[in-house]
Amino acid sequence: MEEGKYCYKYPHPAVTTDCVVFGFDGKRLNILLIERGGEPFKGCWAFPGGFMNIDETAEQGAMRELCEETGLKLEYLKQFGTFSAVNRDPRERVVTIAFYALARKSYVQGGDDAAKAQWFPIEDVPPLAFDHDYILRKATEQLKKDIHFEPIGFGLLDEQFTMPELQRLYESILGVHFDRRNFYKKMLQTGILEESEEEIEESETQFFGEHKEMKSMSIDDLFGRSHHDRHMPAPSATPPTEEPRRRKGTKFSFNKERYERLKEDKNFRLEF
């Protein structure tokens, strides 16, 4: 029996937390790992995490450890399982409460905040300490399940994002391919997205010029397109009002308030 000043009538396991942090770099799903500096599993990679303090909840402990070890302060932390195999830690009996978290794209692309923290593409993860391979599998399964029904994907992108970005994210998490048009439709139909009015800096003049050009183009075009109901500058009739001008890609953002309201409606169903 170990020595120490905290004594109990019956043996108590240690309780730790572990955080599986998912990040999306625009192409692939990544996870954030820490290289262990001490035994056991010295030199192995592991999830950020550590012992829960006696005066904090597991959630608080997970957030604290995550911040201490990686500098990340994340909004979404989801408990997905508690792992209690008797010998999962060679030192003593340790039960770990596991969470997954989502880091926005810029964090991932920005590189490693913490010295020993590093992002790994999820299909190319090094051997992990303890039972973290197993935990990772469970985390991934849970993420897959959750993203079907909860709008958590947005937590992996920046505040504003384009549809193709969002689609690539869903595709890498779910491991499937969506038809672009169908994906647009379904996403927009949910009603939880908001089209960002892109910042309208500079030169109205240029804008008008552009507009005029477009307009004449689209009129010519109109005949060629026959019945197609193009989104473009209201075919013949609308004079100066509409303005299409796509730049790099239309930006959207997740409208949380609208989602909260929709959720209340008994027959609202979010599904992917």
Added chain:
Amino acid sequence: MEEGKYCYKYPHPAVTTDCVVFGFDGKRLNILLIERGGEPFKGCWAFPGGFMNIDETAEQGAMRELCEETGLKLEYLKQFGTFSAVNRDPRERVVTIAFYALARKSYVQGGDDAAKAQWFPIEDVPPLAFDHDYILRKATEQLKKDIHFEPIGFGLLDEQFTMPELQRLYESILGVHFDRRNFYKKMLQTGILEESEEEIEESETQFFGEHKEMKSMSIDDLFGRSHHDRHMPAPSATPPTEEPRRRKGTKFSFNKERYERLKEDKNFRLEF
């Protein structure tokens, strides 16, 4: 600090397990509670559960405690959350790993196995000890989610059950009403149900006769079915065998092997 012979350098919380046992009496969903004999919350009702031993997993601990306290030995135990609020137990810091379990109908109707254990309809639960009200809410939410996609409902019925029974079960868990015909169709289409050859008392001959027929049928059928991967024994072709002869209601059972096989097929989707 308490005295005791198990000492640690840092404080360790106690770890307990709790079991939310669901049961279905044919009409309503019930849960199994135990009246607490000691403080705290003496006289209150609570979930079966208790301290996890240092040499057992949480699952094992939950099963052990459940058995000790209620006499139930159940097959399905699902971890759905770990609760770690700092003051959830007035005695000491206690983290509880919570499971839900499913008890077959006959257990529920059979009454209380253990002295102090009692079934309560879920809409009419007495005040519970600790944070067990909260835990119950979470368990119910989880059960609702799970039953949409996993064939766990059968664990609440007896080995053999009728469609109306199954439907009532789904309806009480999900709180909705299904059209009887649509429910039949959907359930049968999944391919995981098996129509019970009703207890074959009398005349083994009849059984063997039936059996032989079935077998030859399915071989014949094999060619006729071409690419169709039918799950059914070969019902379509059977000319003379068929005889509806409903008694009380046709009995079905859950075919686990078939389910396991179907699950592998990439485009098998179970949903309710």
Added chain:
DNA sequence: GCAAAAGTGTTTCGTTTACACCCATGC
């Protein structure tokens, strides 16, 4: 014989899928 519950198909509707072309941008 009457009331209550089991059993069974078809039609309608909505959702999901499949699919092609134009435009803008960057090289």
Added chain:
DNA sequence: GCATGGGTGTAAACGAAACACTTTTGC
């Protein structure tokens, strides 16, 4: 100017939902 990727509508197929009557059993 060419390759890459963004943006848009429609038709066909499929699955879900709505719906009524007959049979059996227990009272």
